[in-house]
Amino acid sequence: MKNIWMLTLCLASMLSADISGVGYAQTNKEAKKEALGDLSQVIKSEVRSNFESKSFVKGDKGNSSSSSNIKISSNLPILGADFTFIDRAMEVEARVELSPHKVKALYTKKLQNIKKELDSISSEIGNTSSSSSTLKLQLYSDAYSLLKEYDRYESVAMILGSKLPNRPTLTKAKVKLELAKLDSNIDSLDMASRVLAKSFKNKNIFVYPPLMQSNTTVAQFGAVFVKKLKAKVKSVKSPKNASYLLVGEYVVTKKMMVLNYELLSIKTNEIVASKTININKKAYKNIQVKPKNIDFDALLNSGVISSSSLKVSLNSNRGSENLLFNKGEDIELFVKLNKMGYIYIVGYTQTKEGSFSYLLELSEGNGNSRFVKFINADDASRWISLGEFTVEPPFGVESIQVIASNRKINSLPSVSYDEKSGYYIISKDIKKALVKTRGIKKKKSKKTELSEDVMSFTTIR
Structure with a gap:
């Protein structure tokens, strides 16, 4: 094999x-x-x-x-x-x-330690009586937290070329399967937030809404739950004032939701504390747990172009992930290019009223030049504001795609100006628009360096 x-x-x-x-x-x-x-x-x-x-x-x-x-x-x-x-x-x-x-050995050692903890839990599970469902629930929940931690360290260790231990015999798929057989006594979101909060006693925590595993946009459940959790921990209003980030992710089985939160240190992104709970299905029976744009989200975040030397990044005043904005809040968007080059921005809007893609105006000028911004050497590696806007109806999911090149960008998707919305529309079929932007990049010469980043956020009433 x-x-x-x-x-x-x-x-x-x-x-x-x-x-x-x-x-x-x-x-x-x-x-x-x-x-x-x-x-x-x-x-x-x-x-x-x-x-x-x-x-x-x-x-x-x-x-x-x-x-x-x-x-x-x-x-x-x-x-x-x-x-x-x-x-x-x-x-x-x-x-x-x-x-x-210098650091490869540190990651190897970290993985070995997590694997030992997982092996110990596996042994305890094997020795637990089949009638001890409460203990098994706790053990499998602890295992899920550790497996998430293992994945984070392994992903970096692989890139660094660290020596990797054999993967733990216990897998997320196995844990999820076993959890699906058990029953949870957490039957309300208030109770779920109280149980979680007991594990995170630190001060100055910025709380992010939980996301469904492998997704980047917030579902209705995330919007509801984050309000409850914020009220029960020592939270701050902005990541800039935080010492810790509280980041959540969940998967759904037939009987329950498996919800994991990790407390990350701002200084190192290391996990300070982690907690997995299992929420009975009746606690969220009338709440949407799956993001509405799940298919496009996967498409947008796959096939992202990355150059070995040209790097472009997107950010906001709330960070770049797990983003949720409420009506009336101000959003400021930023872009950063690590060296001199050119960028353009494509936006994808998805609301109940419809979907469309558009080119964002970045500078004054005529024709395509208004959509292209030049980043000079003095501004390289610095965050450049793309402006502020206020969250207003219609609400939904907004995704931003930035495309950067070390050479002048002369080819852009064709647009038509929509007077009603004030946007330069590429297409009302957002999947076709995405193909257009990535198709343009494929036509570039091998000497041209290209890089891309994407960011999505959800807006609610």
Whole structure:
């Protein structure tokens, strides 16, 4: 049987050099945070592009994914990073480096420790009486938390070329199957939020709404639950004021929902605490748990172009993931390119009233030039605001796709101006529009570097 180690050897040669990030801010602390975010984004790009293209291995029953439904996140754990600071006239420049030869062993050791904990839980499960459903529920819940943690560290370790232990014998699929056989006594969302909150006593926590596994947009359940959880932990209103991020994900079985939350340190993205609970189906029977745009979400986040040297990133005043905005709130969007180049932005709007895609105006000018923005060398690696807007009806899901090139962009999707909406519409068939933007990139010469990033957020009343 062909196994995952061939993939590891292939990727190890790609990132044998140091990986770096840079951040600019008024203080060392803020610049360090920006640099860490930049480093995380670089690693995310590498993980996403390589997992999408090479993460399938031949198993006994055909092709199967080696990464067990990892949702590639920029909240990846950073171990053993080195920081340097340069005081400039009006700001501080922070640089962070992750040297594979120095940190590979740290990730290997971390994976070994998590695997030992999982092996111990597996042993306890095997020794537990079939009548002890409450204990089994707790053990399988703990195993689910550890498997999520294992996936996060393994995704980075693979890119760095770390020596990987054999995967734990207990898998997410097995845990989900066993949990589906058990009953949960958590029968309300108030009770669920209280149980979770007991595990997260830290101060200055920014709470994100939970997402369905492998999705990037918030369903109705996430919007309802995050309000309840925020009220029960020591939360802050903005990630900028946070010391920790509380990030959630769930899967749904026939009897229950398996909901996991992880408390991440802002400094390292390491997990400070983790808790998995199982919520009885009747607690959310009248609440939508699946995002409405699940098919397009998967399409948008697959096949993302990533250059080895040109990196483009999207962000907002709430971060770049697990985004939910309420009526009347202000959203500010940002873009960052790591070196001089050109960008254009495609938006995808999905509401009850309909769907459409559009080109976003980025500069003054005539024709296609109004949709293209040049990033000069002085603005490289700095967040550039794309403007603010207020959340107003109609509500739904908004996705943003940024496309960057090191050469001037002369070919764009054709648009027509819609006076009613004020948008330059590409198409009312958003899937066709996505094909158009990625089709354009394929026609570029091999000498042209191209990079892409996507971000989605949900707006509600």
